Amino acid sequence: MPRITLVEFNGTGHTIDAESGKTLMLNAIENGIPGIDADCGGACACGTCHVFLDPQWLAAAGESNPLEDAMLAMRPDREGRSRLSCQIEVTDAMEGMVVRMPEYQM
Amino acid sequence: MNPMTQLPDPAATPLEEIDFSDPRMFLEDSWYPYFARLRDEAPVHYQAESPFGPFWSVTRFDDIVAVDTNHQDFSSEPAIVIGDPEEDMPLDMFIAMDPPKHDLQRKAVQSVVAPRNLAEMESLIRSRVAAILDNLPVGDTFNWVDEVSINLTTQMLATLFDFPFEQRSKLTYWSDMATAAPQISGGDADPRERETALLDCLATFTGIWHEREASDSAGFDLITLLQRDPNTSEMADNPVEFLGNLLLLIVGGNDTTRNSATGGVLALNQNPGEYDKLRADPGLIPSMVSEIIRWQTPLAHMRRRATRDLEFRGQKIREGDKVVMWYMSGNRDERSIDNPNAFIIDRKNPRHHISFGFGVHRCMGNRLAEMQLRILWEEIMRRFSLVEVMAEPKRVQSNFVRGYETLPVRVHPL
Numbered sequence: 058m059p060r061i062t063l064v065e066f067n068g069t070g071h072t073i074d075a076e077s078g079k080t081l082m083l084n085a086i087e088n089g090i091p092g093i094d095a096d097c098g099g100a101c102a103c104g105t106c107h108v109f110l111d112p113q114w115l116a117a118a119g120e121s122n123p124l125e126d127a128m129l130a131m132r133p134d135r136e137g138r139s140r141l142s143c144q145i146e147v148t149d150a151m152e153g154m155v156v157r158m159p160e161y162q163m
Numbered sequence: 164m165n166p167m168t169q170l171p172d173p174a175a176t177p178l179e180e181i182d183f184s185d186p187r188m189f190l191e192d193s194w195y196p197y198f199a200r201l202r203d204e205a206p207v208h209y210q211a212e213s214p215f216g217p218f219w220s221v222t223r224f225d226d227i228v229a230v231d232t233n234h235q236d237f238s239s240e241p242a243i244v245i246g247d248p249e250e251d252m253p254l255d256m257f258i259a260m261d262p263p264k265h266d267l268q269r270k271a272v273q274s275v276v277a278p279r280n281l282a283e284m285e286s287l288i289r290s291r292v293a294a295i296l297d298n299l300p301v302g303d304t305f306n307w308v309d310e311v312s313i314n315l316t317t318q319m320l321a322t323l324f325d326f327p328f329e330q331r332s333k334l335t336y337w338s339d340m341a342t343a344a345p346q347i348s349g350g351d352a353d354p355r356e357r358e359t360a361l362l363d364c365l366a367t368f369t370g371i372w373h374e375r376e377a378s379d380s381a382g383f384d385l386i387t388l389l390q391r392d393p394n395t396s397e398m399a400d401n402p403v404e405f406l407g408n409l410l411l412l413i414v415g416g417n418d419t420t421r422n423s424a425t426g427g428v429l430a431l432n433q434n435p436g437e438y439d440k441l442r443a444d445p446g447l448i449p450s451m452v453s454e455i456i457r458w459q460t461p462l463a464h465m466r467r468r469a470t471r472d473l474e475f476r477g478q479k480i481r482e483g484d485k486v487v488m489w490y491m492s493g494n495r496d497e498r499s500i501d502n503p504n505a506f507i508i509d510r511k512n513p514r515h516h517i518s519f520g521f522g523v524h525r526c527m528g529n530r531l532a533e534m535q536l537r538i539l540w541e542e543i544m545r546r547f548s549l550v551e552v553m554a555e556p557k558r559v560q561s562n563f564v565r566g567y568e569t570l571p572v573r574v575h576p577l
């Protein structure tokens with residue numbers, strides 16, 4: 058149960074006891090964290106679960122796949138540390154990870 | 164499509180004898196049992212003959228997501244409707260382009276509908292909605308489609324393009340003409356009238372483009388944004404592409420929102436218990452808006468073309484085959500959506516619908532559409548205890564745009 062902090066665009070932080078083996082998106086949704094819409098339910102098909110990882114956590118989150126890249130490519134607010142949270146599986150190595158949420162999902 | 168023949172019996176007719184592209188199924192709103200059969204018996208179904216040529220129908224929610232997100236195998240070129248583009252009136256739109264060209268063009272215009280910009284437009288939209296609702300003829304029966312739905316979306320489009328406000332009805336007309344060609348979607352526009360209309364659209368916007376270029380506009384309208392981005396700053400020099408992208412933005416933001424604005428009134432009248440829930444808790448409006456968009460499914464389908472021979476759900480699809488994703492069927496798929504035929508404004512997971520598509524072409528205007536509809540319903544609930552449907556709607560004859568020509572209503576002030 059790594060503790061992960063999700064920070065809303067306005068700076069409000071939410072620390073959750075995340076469940077390893079589940080995606081970051083599901084962990085956020087099940088804990089009722091605002092700022093992630095996840096319209097497609099995790100199919101990497103909508104782009105509304107966009108988050109920014111603090112750089113030191115990029116490696117722990119693993120590689121993104123080509124479809125994720127294609128979905129992210131269209132986000133006007135994409136950054137190098139952008140990821141779709143439904144494509145990140147939470148692991149115990151993520152203890153203390155900080156994830157920032159964008160101003161909006163679209 | 165022979166108007167003299169009746170639609171076949173949905174339960175007894177062999178699947179091979181049913182034309183799933185028949186626009187009358189949509190005109191009469193009788194498509195449900197036909198597509199339920201496809202979902203159950205042949206979810207990836209080949210129809211060898213139709214007025215639009217042979218095509219595959221994909222009808223289950225998850226299968227549609229799989230096709231929609233696989234743009235390598237399922238190309239959006241040259242067109243995303245079941246029919247083929249007209250030789251003499253080609254249109255070049257990024258909805259009908261594959262990456263990487265698609266991505267470049269979409270990125271150029273996408274930020275105009277980013278929620279941050281939308282928030283700035285909210286009060287303007289709200290005041291326009293309020294003016295429309297305040298001028299409705301209380302006590303009379305009137306056509307909701309004309310007085311509210313078309314009026315509202317046309318004003319929105321004029322705002323987005325900063326189009327001359329007094330000429331704004333042209334936008335609606337061009338949009339109708341763009342989608343109503345018989346060979347494209349089974350509609351009934353006269354091809355010559357259509358061509359004249361689209362050329363007028365091009366000429367008008369080319370004029371606006373040059374005026375705005377000369378005036379060094381600092382505005383935030385779509386034309387100015389296109390001019391400002393290096394990827395699209397020369398777009399007016401390529402009329403086919405320019406017209407295509409204009410029409411994409413006009414059509415995208417027009418019929419879809421319009422028909423959702425009408426569909427919501429119809430759905431609430433058919434489900435008075437849901438109307439009661441809404442009156443008891445207007446906080447349900449955002450989730451109701453998603454449910455309306457699911458229930459209505461304003462665009463019945465998107466079409467792809469297979470880029471290679473491949474196997475999909477056990478079917479052998481050949482390179483070049485047309486593959487039609489029937490969104491309205493995906494939104495009624497009991498495998499993915501609980502009680503899908505019911506209209507439930509406080510559904511558990513209302514955003515999980517397929518009306519905006521998925522993958523790289525997922526609707527660019529989805530947040531704008533949701534915002535317009537949210538504001539519309541907030542303002543309706545402030546004014547009226549009931550928008551009462553007085554007669555059956557008249558629907559549009561098209562297998563692409565699922566919409567209404569008329570919905571006679573009466574409004575009852577609070």
Ligand code: HEM
Pocket residue numbers: 231257258259269276411412415416417419420423456460461462465518519520521522523524525526527528529531532
């Ligand atoms: C309820 C309202 C709307 C519905 C149901 C709707 C539906 C759709 C669908 C199904 C697609 C294609 C998705 C795919 O191929 O996977 C699409 C694309 C698009 N829509 Fe919408 N739309 C709506 C409102 C709007 C609005 C208001 C705009 C105005 C900007 C808009 C602009 C676009 C554009 C530009 C595309 C092309 C995106 C691309 O190819 O990358 N739409 N829409």
Ligand code: FES
Pocket residue numbers: 082094095096097098099100101102103104105106141142143144
């Ligand atoms: S939930 Fe849709 S892309 Fe992640």
